[in-house]
Amino acid sequence: MKSKFLFVGLLLSMSVMADNLSKYVDPRIGTGDHGHVFVGANVPFGMVNAGPTQIEQGWDWCSGYHESGKQIIGFAQMHLSGTGCGDLGDISLMPAYGDVEHSRKGLASDYRHETEVMIPGYYRVLLDRFSIQAEVTATERVALYRFTYPKGSNNARIIIDLENTVGDDTREARAIRIDDYTLMGYRRSAGWASDQMVYFCIRFSHPMHHWLSSGLDANYGEATFEVGPGDQILAKVAISPTSEANALINMNAEMPDFNFNAIADAACQAWDKQLGRIQATFRTERERTIFYTAMYHYMVAPQIWNDVTGDYMGCDFKVHRGADFTNLTTWSLWDTYRAAHPLATLIMPDRMRDYAHTMMNMYYEWGELPVWHLVSNDTYCMVGEPGVPVLADIILKGECNDIDAEKMYEAIKASMLPTEFAKNRRVPLRGKDYLAELGYLPYDGREGEVVGKSMEYYIAAWAAAQVAGKLGHKEDSVRFYNISQGYRKLWDARVKCMRALDMKGEFRPLPENFNPNRQTRDYTEGNPWQYTFLVPHDVKGLANLMGGDKALADHLDALLAADSDLGEGAAPDISGLVGQYAHGNEPSHHVLYMYNYVGQPRKTQKWVRYVMDELYTDQPAGLCGNEDVGQMSAWYILSALGLYQVEPCGGVYQLGSPIVEEAVIPVGEDKTFTIRTHGGSKEAVYVKKYVLNGKQLKGTTITHDQIMAGGVLDVYMTAK
Secondary structure (H helix, E strand, C coil): CHHHHHHHHHHCCCCCCCCCHHHHCCCCCCCCCCCCCCCCECCCCCCCCEEEEECCCCHHHCCCCCCCCCEEEEEECCECCCCCCCCECCCEEEEEECCCCCCHHHHCEECCHHHCEEECCEEEEEECCCCEEEEEEECCCEEEEEEECCCCEEEEEEEEECCCCCCCEEEEEEEEEEECCEEEEEEEEECCCCCEEEEEEEEECCCCCEEEECCCCCCEEEEEEEECCCCEEEEEEEEECCCHHHHHHHHHHHCCCCCHHHHHHHHHHHHHHHHCCCEEEECCHHHHHHHHHHHHHHCCCCEECCCCCCCEECCCCCEECCCCCCCEECEEHHHHCCCHHHHHHHHCHHHHHHHHHHHHHHHHHHCCCCCEEECCEECCCCCCCCHHHHHHHHHHCCCCCCCCHHHHHHHHHHHHCHHHHCCCCCCCCCCHHHHHHHCCCCCCCCCCCHHHHHHHHHHHHHHHHHHHHHCCCHHHHHHHHHHHCCHHHHEECCCCEECCECCCCCECCCCCCCCCCCCCCCCCCCCHHHHHCCCCCCHHHHHHHHCCHHHHHHHHHHHHHCCCCCCCCCCCCCCCEECCEECCCHHHCCHHHHHHHHCCHHHHHHHHHHHHHHCECCCCCCECCCCCCCHHHHHHHHHHHCEECCCCCCCEEEECCCCEEEEEEEEECCEEEEEEEECCCCCCCEEEEEEECCEECCCCEEEHHHHHCCEEEEEEEECC
C-alpha cells in the first residue's frame, strides 16, 4: 500500500494526497473470490464508471474485471460494482498500434498487475501487446483517457468498440465523425436491462488522421493518429441517457479542457470529501484500510442518471426535461434496504431528497416503486417489495419534507396491493394477489421461491404499517401489520423452520430425510436455516413463536454451530458461512444482532466482531460474497461504528461491538455525533457499558433522533 501511493505521487499532482482519506482506500479489495467490485476511475455516485473490461466472461466478471483475468479488451464507460448479474461495459475505447482484428479476441492485450495503479478517481495499466500506457480519470458524466504510445506513425489508433460488453447484446449502434476531433453516437442493447440506451460524445486532443467505420450501424470504428515516440493522445468520453447533444453539453460543462492531472486531482478530492462523512481512527492500519475501502465501495451507487440540464430517461422511456432533483439508478434494493439505505439516512441525509424524488417519479412513470432499477429499466431481479422499507424509512425519519407524505404512502399502497391501488395494470403482480388473499404465496400457484418471496413481503408490509400508523390510517396500519405476521403461518414446528404452504394452507410434504441445509425451489438464494430468521421486523414475535427468548437464542446457537455443508446445487451466493449463518448473502445480515433482543448481547458482540475480523480482509479476496452495490460494505461500516438497524425502517439501531477508536459523523449544521471506544483491543470485544452524553444507556438500542441530535457515545470495552 505505502509503495503504491508513493509511486502514484510521482505520477499525479495530487497535492492533498498526504492529508486525505483516499490514501487509505485499496480498490483491489473485492477483486478476487466473488466480490465482483468495479475497478477503474469514477467519482462518488457518478454516472461514469470508466475502466478496463477483461476478455474473460462469466459470473466472476459481472463488473468486467476480476483479479484472475489475464487480458483487457478495452476501457468502457459504464460498469456495475458487486452485483450477481452482469451488464453494461458500454462504449469501449481500446488504444492500439498496427492492424487489429475487430473481435473480442482480436482486441485483447495481456497486462500485468505490477503495472496497474488503482486509487480513487484514477486507474493506470500498461497494455503489453502494444506497449501502450493507458490512464483514466473521471468527472460525474465524463471520462478522460491518456494513452501514451511507444513509437510514431499513423499506425497509432483508438478503436471504438460498441459490440463487446459485459453480458448484453447490441441491438443497434453508431459512431459518426462530427469534425477532426469529435465523434458522436449511441448504443442500444438488451441484457439484464432489457432495453438500454446510452448516448456518447468523444473528443480527442489530436486531430484524427483517418476515421474508419463501416457505416451508420457499425459496431466498431477506428480513429488513427500521427504520433511521435512517447506522444500522448487524450480522449474525453461523455455519456448521456437522453441524447448525443446532451452528451456534448455534459462534456462542455464538466470537462472543457484536457488537463488530466487537474481532473484526477479533483476526482481524488471528490472522494476525500465523501469519505469524510465519517472521520474515524482505528487501532490498526488493516482496520482503517478495510473501513475506508468499504466507504469507497459503498459510494459507487445509486448512480446519477440525468444530464447536467436535469434531463433524464424515465421508466416510461420518455425524456423528462429539467428535473430539479438528481435522478438516480442502480438500485440493488433487495440487498441495500437492509443496511446501505439506513446508513445513508445517517451520513447522507442531504441525498435523501434525491432518493425520494427518484423513487416517486419511478412510481409515477411506471406504477410502482422500484425493485432493481438499472438504466431506466426495472429488471425485477430478486424478490419482495424492497423499495417500500427504503421510502418508509425516509418518511419516518422526516428526511424529505417537500413531497407530501400522503403521496409517498399512495406509492407504498400501490406497490404492496396492486390489485386494489395500482394505476398501471402493466405492473407485474409477482404473487401479491396471493398475499392479499391468503397471506402467503402458495407453492402450488404460479410462483416459485414462495418462502423467500413471502418473507420479504412480510417485511415490506410491516414498513407500510408503520407509515400508515404515522399518518393516522389506523385500518390500513392494522391490515398491513396483519399481513406482516404471515410468517407465523410458515413456521413448521415439526422441523423448526419456515416452509412452503399450498393453496389449502398445508405444508409441502416433508421429504423422508429433511435437511435444512439444502436449498430448494421454495427459497431465494438460501435454505430453511437462513430463512427461518428472516423476521427483522418482529424478533420478539419470532421468539414467542419458537417458545420464548431462550428458544430463539438456542436456535441462533444451533445456526452458528450447524454443519456448513450445503450439498449439491446450492446457489453460489450462499457464502461466508459460519455454520449455516451466511454472511455473504443479505438475508443473514441482521441475524447476529438478534441476540440483543433475547438478553444475550455478549453473543452479538462476539459474533459481529468475529465476522468483521475474519470475513472482511485487506486482500483481493477480502469480501466473502458479492459486494452487492454497497450492502456488504455498509454492514461493515455500521458494525465498525457499533450500530445496526435491524427493523427495516424507523430508526431504532441495535448496539454492537465497535472497532473504531473514535468516529465523528457530521449530523447537521455545527453538530456532530462522536463514537469513542475505551479499552478496546483484539481480545476486548465485549461491552461493559454504553454512555450517551454522560448518561449510561439502559439496554442495547439508540435511536436515529438521538444520533442526529449530536453528542458523544462512549463505549467501554472489556475482554471478559
